Amino acid sequence: MMQNPQILAALQERLDGLNGSPSGYMESLPKVVKRRVNGLKNLQVKCAHIEAKFYEEVHELERKYAALYQPLFDKRSDIVKAAYEPTDEECEWKIDEEEELTVSEPTVS
Structure with missing residues (x-):
């Protein structure tokens, strides 16, 4: 059924019509709960500003x-395109002593 493009198009059209329309759920909530929801929405907006x-x-x-x-x-x-040849100094590989210790010594638990 979900493979049928006509059904999917009809479902999408139906869902697009619902987008942004009130469900009535918020209106059915008690006033105190609506206040809390609005308080939470305001906090979310402040969070969004901080995140931005x-x-x-x-x-x-x-x-x-x-x-x-x-x-x-x-x-x-x-260097990769051979448009520049690195100097001898640039080609000298120096291993940091700390790096060498962490690479060569196995950790013991």
């Missing part, structure tokens, strides 16, 4: 660090 500010700041941080990464990405691309 958070994501604005995250976006600014991403932009800042993208600008710092870009020269490294460009150089890496040039």
Whole structure:
């Protein structure tokens, strides 16, 4: 039944007609419950504003660090395409002592 495109289209049309229309459920609630629901809605709006500010700041941080990464990405691309040959110093691989310890020593429980 759900594979039939005509049934799915009719169902979607019916659901689209319900979108945004009141169900009557809220009106049936006691006044004290409606007040609580409205209080919760107001808190949710405040949370949404804080979340929006958070994501604005995250976006600014991403932009800042993208600008710092870009020269490294460009150089890496040039090396991969053989448009730039790294110097001897750039090719010297140095292992951090702390990194070496954590990689080579198994952990004992």
